[in-house]
Amino acid sequence: MxxxxxxxxxxxxxxxxxxxxxxxxxxxxxxxxxxxLREVMTALIKHVHDFARDVQLTTDEWMAGVQLIxxxxxxxxxxxxxxxxxxxxxxxESLVDDITFSAATRSTSGVTASAVLGPxxxxxxxxxxxxxxxxxxxxxxxxxxxxxxxxxxVETGEPLADATxxxxxxxxxxxxxxQDPKQQDHxxxxxxxxxAEGKYSFYCLRPTPYPIPQDxxxxxxxxxxxxxxxxxxxxxxxxxxxxCRSLTxxxxxxxxxxxxxxxxxxxxxxxxxxxxxxxxxxxxELELEYSIGLAxxx
Amino acid sequence: MxxxxxxxxxxxxxxxxxxxxxxxxxxxxxxxxxxxLREVMTALIKHVHDFARDVQLTTDEWMAGVQLIxxxxxxxxxxxxxxxxxxxxxxxESLVDDITFSAATRSTSGVTASAVLGPxxxxxxxxxxxxxxxxxxxxxxxxxxxxxxxxxxVETGEPLADATxxxxxxxxxxxxxxQDPKQQDHxxxxxxxxxAEGKYSFYCLRPTPYPIPQDxxxxxxxxxxxxxxxxxxxxxxxxxxxxCRSLTxxxxxxxxxxxxxxxxxxxxxxxxxxxxxxxxxxxxELELEYSIGLAxxx
Numbered sequence: 001m002x003x004x005x006x007x008x009x010x011x012x013x014x015x016x017x018x019x020x021x022x023x024x025x026x027x028x029x030x031x032x033x034x035x036x037l038r039e040v041m042t043a044l045i046k047h048v049h050d051f052a053r054d055v056q057l058t059t060d061e062w063m064a065g066v067q068l069i070x071x072x073x074x075x076x077x078x079x080x081x082x083x084x085x086x087x088x089x090x091x092x093e094s095l096v097d098d099i100t101f102s103a104a105t106r107s108t109s110g111v112t113a114s115a116v117l118g119p120x121x122x123x124x125x126x127x128x129x130x131x132x133x134x135x136x137x138x139x140x141x142x143x144x145x146x147x148x149x150x151x152x153x154v155e156t157g158e159p160l161a162d163a164t165x166x167x168x169x170x171x172x173x174x175x176x177x178x179q180d181p182k183q184q185d186h187x188x189x190x191x192x193x194x195x196a197e198g199k200y201s202f203y204c205l206r207p208t209p210y211p212i213p214q215d216x217x218x219x220x221x222x223x224x225x226x227x228x229x230x231x232x233x234x235x236x237x238x239x240x241x242x243x244c245r246s247l248t249x250x251x252x253x254x255x256x257x258x259x260x261x262x263x264x265x266x267x268x269x270x271x272x273x274x275x276x277x278x279x280x281x282x283x284x285e286l287e288l289e290y291s292i293g294l295a296x297x298x
Numbered sequence: 299m300x301x302x303x304x305x306x307x308x309x310x311x312x313x314x315x316x317x318x319x320x321x322x323x324x325x326x327x328x329x330x331x332x333x334x335l336r337e338v339m340t341a342l343i344k345h346v347h348d349f350a351r352d353v354q355l356t357t358d359e360w361m362a363g364v365q366l367i368x369x370x371x372x373x374x375x376x377x378x379x380x381x382x383x384x385x386x387x388x389x390x391e392s393l394v395d396d397i398t399f400s401a402a403t404r405s406t407s408g409v410t411a412s413a414v415l416g417p418x419x420x421x422x423x424x425x426x427x428x429x430x431x432x433x434x435x436x437x438x439x440x441x442x443x444x445x446x447x448x449x450x451x452v453e454t455g456e457p458l459a460d461a462t463x464x465x466x467x468x469x470x471x472x473x474x475x476x477q478d479p480k481q482q483d484h485x486x487x488x489x490x491x492x493x494a495e496g497k498y499s500f501y502c503l504r505p506t507p508y509p510i511p512q513d514x515x516x517x518x519x520x521x522x523x524x525x526x527x528x529x530x531x532x533x534x535x536x537x538x539x540x541x542c543r544s545l546t547x548x549x550x551x552x553x554x555x556x557x558x559x560x561x562x563x564x565x566x567x568x569x570x571x572x573x574x575x576x577x578x579x580x581x582x583e584l585e586l587e588y589s590i591g592l593a594x595x596x
Contacts, residue, residue, distance in 0.1 A: 017396045025389035025563060030524025037522055040359065043352045045388050051345040052393050055338050059415075062385070062394040070381040073371015083368040087360070090343050091323035095350050096360040098315045117357075224335055226328025265323060 022049045068217045075216045079178040081119035085218040088116065088264035089227075097248075105245065110154040110293040115250040115266045118236060120176040125166055128190040133203035133283070136187045139172045145275055146284040147235070148201035149291035151194050153244055159198025160294065163241035166191045167204065169234075174210030194241075206275055206286055207233035209258050222263065232258035232267060237292070244294035251290060320347045366515045373514045377476040379417040383516040386414065386562035387525075395546075403543065408452040408591040413548040413564045416534060418474040423464055426488040431501035431581070434485045437470045443573055444582040445533070446499035447589035449492050451542055457496025458592065461539035464489045465502065467532075472508030492539075504573055504584055505531035507556050520561065530556040530565060535590070542592035549588060 026042050033041075051057070072082040087093050093116040101114040128134065135144065151163040168189035170176050177183040192200045211229040213219055222229050233256035240246040252259060254272040278287035324340050331339075349355070370380040385391050391414040399412040426432065436442065449461040466487035468474050475481040490498045509527040511517055520527050531554035538544040550557060552570040576585035 017393050021389065021393065021563070028523070028525050028559060028563075032524040033522065040353050040355070041388075041523060043349050047345040047349040047352075048388060048390055049393055051341050052390060052397065054345075055341045056397050057338070057394050058398045059391075059394050060398075061338065062390065063382075066379065066381040066385060069367055070371040070374040070379065073368040073374070073381075076368040076371070081364065081368065083364040083371075084361075087364060090339075090346060091319065092346055092350060092360065093357075095315050095319065095347055096355050096357050099350065099354050100356045100358075224331065225326070225339060226330040227326050261326060265319070265326075 018053070022046060025049075068221065071217045079122075080213075082213075082216045082218060084119045085212060085216070085264075086221065088118070088266075089212075089218050089222055091265040093117070094265045101245070101248070105295045108154060108295055110152075111295045112239075112247055112249060112292045113268050113270045114248055115268060115271060116264065117238075117248050118250075118264070118266075120170075120178065121166075121168060121236065121238065122178065122186075122189065125168065125189045125191050126186055128192055128202065130192055130195060130199070130201045132190075134167060134169075134188050134190045135203060135205050137171070137183050138205070141172050143206040143275075143286055144203055144284040145206050145286040145288050146201065146278055146281060147204055147288045147290060148199065149289050150198045151200065151239060151241060151292045151294065152198060153241070153296070154293040155296040159194070160241040160244065161194055161196045161198055163194040163198065163200075163239060163244075163294075164191050165194065165200045165292075166238040166240075167202065168236045169204060169207050170210050172205065172208050174208070179213070203284055204235065207235050207253055207256075209233050209256055212263055227263065228258075228261070229263055230258045231264060232256040232262050234266075239292050239294065241294055243297050245297050247292065247294055316351070320344060323347075366519065369515045377420075378511075380511075380514045380516060382417045383510060383514070383562075384519065386416070386564075387510075387516050387520055389563040391415070392563045399543070399546075403593045406452060406593055408450075409593045410537075410545055410547060410590045411566050411568045412546055413566060413569060414562065415536075415546050416548075416562070416564075418468075418476065419464075419466060419534065419536065420476065420484075420487065423466065423487045423489050424484055426490055426500065428490055428493060428497070428499045429501075430488075432465060432467075432486050432488045433501060433503050435469070435481050436503070439470050441504040441573075441584055442501055442582040443504050443584040443586050444499065444576055444579060445502055445586045445588060446497065447587050448496045449498065449537060449539060449590045449592065450496060451539070451594070452591040453594040457492070458539040458542065459492055459494045459496055461492040461496065461498075461537060461542075461592075462489050463492065463498045463590075464536040464538075465500065466534045467502060467505050468508050470503065470506050472506070477511070501582055502533065505533050505551055505554075507531050507554055510561055525561065526556075526559070527561055528556045529562060530554040530560055532564075537590050537592065539592055541595050543595050545590065545592055 026045050072086050075082040097114055097116050105111045151160045177187040194200045209230050209232050233253040234250040236250050238248045251271050251273045254274050259267050275286045275288050278284050324343050370384050373380040395412055395414050403409040449458045475485040492498045507528050507530050531551040532548040534548050536546045549569050549571045552572050557565050573584045573586050576582050
């Protein structure tokens with residue numbers, strides 16, 4: 001790093017604990033550390049120390065950071081993950097998602113791109129029947145969409161039966177059901193299984209932009225960084241099928257605001273979709289056909 | 299960074315979101331960000347992203363880290379700071395202490411070196427009379443020490459009257475009073491004021507090595523890193539006087555184990571002390587004279 005120093009100090013902050021100190025911290029790891037943990041912690045310790053030296057971090061600033069992080073844990077529970085949200089607003093979840101999933105499959109034609117999970121997925125969403133709705137408290141300003149498509153293996157080109165399509169979205173007030181006492185449990189979320197032809201379908205809402213929670217450390221940090229708190233309109237999807245690499249992604253309304261400055265940096269061009277008018281269906285005014293290509297399993 | 303990439307990718311992980319992505323996150327900060335916060339966050343975002351790219355951090359590994367951090371907040375309260383302890387075990391508190399205090403005064407002869415605050419200081423410790431004890435539940439295996447000395451301004455060379463010497467230490471069971479329901483409130487801590495000659499004195503315990511808490515994320519991380527959890531025997535001090543730079547430090551028993559491998563990396567050679575036998579005092583078997591030199595205020 002440009003402004004790092006060693007204990008013999010060659011530059012401006014000559015006396016600050018330098019690379020020898022950092023090495024002593026790294027070398028305190030014992031022989032029974034797993035090789036991967038050693039690799040991760042070695043890099044983490046180096047970067048954290050270099051960061052502190054680069055900006056000449058003071059104890060007061062560091063303690064403000066500690067308090068922000070403790071606050072994140074204190075606000076987190078089984079319905080909310082503020083530590084995750086702090087990572088999201090500095091782009092870290094998008095980056096590790098890219099490292100883990102997208103980079104490996106980007107060159108494979110037809111594979112649907114991944115996007116971050118976000119903090120509002122629930123592992124206990126109910127399984128629902130194709131053609132049914134996930135909107136049980138449809139708001140007055142909500143536009144109902146029939147969303148449907150086929151899940152396909154890009155390896156074989158064949159549709160995948162019995163794939164699960166887990167979908168979740170916020171209501172038009174910007175809240176997921178677990179954030180909103182006025183929505184019923186599991187409103188706007190559900191798991192659908194593809195039929196023998198690999199098809200899924202459900203009614204949902206046209207998504208709308210919404211603010212991420214402002215009452216915690218992520219909201220506070222966004223405010224300090226003079227950034228807005230909005231996410232563009234999107235629907236979350238998690239798609240799994242036997243023999244295929246599971247996909248976590250989000251699709252974005254191409255007409256939404258905030259596509260170019262998502263507060264959590266999740267938008268990808270290939271994930272933008274267009275909602276079109278639907279005719280002759282009293283249950284929905286819009287339609288979205290969205291088919292999903294899965295890569296083969298690891 | 300050696301393995302960083304840009305979005306056109308020149309090396310091994312050619313497709314991973316690279317420096318352009320990082321730049322877009324940094325540039326999302328608005329014009330009303332304070333210059334210092336912009337400087338700190340710019341460096342933090344760069345280092346966090348480079349860390350993730352350097353080790354090719356996966357979503358599962360990142361989420362394990364998020365959970366560790368949330369756990370830290372959930373275990374923290376007004377008597378415990380596990381976020382701080384996580385920083386301590388990777389040397390960060392010692393580093394920022396060094397940046398903030400020691401580096402600036404190291405060249406001034408006679409200034410007592412600083413050391414980390416640690417998570418067990420309390421802002422509401424009682425003021426006690428010189429010559430009294432801080433040990434109200436003296437354990438059977440405890441050795442009582444009369445600790446005394448003079449607080450001096452290194453600028454003027456004069457002793458400082460009305461300086462406050464805030465002292466706190468663990469009992470021989472390794473627990474501070476707020477961790478131990480068997481100790482009375484504020485046992486083994488107190489604030490003493492120097493007299494007209496700059497002198498302070500109190501009875502305390504000879505400190506003993508102890509383990510840092512094992513039941514939280516810091517203990518878990520130490521275990522994963524195959525490191526021990528012990529701190530060498532030490533007494534905490536915070537010394538303040540009008541016109542002088544406040545000092546937070548620790549003094550270490552030169553006969554203690556773990557001096558060379560303190561789990562929080564706080565030991566400095568100049569802070570090692572020798573306890574000597576005390577004669578003709580029924581209240582103490584040991585004595586420690588320890589005088590403190592303060593630098594002038596900022």
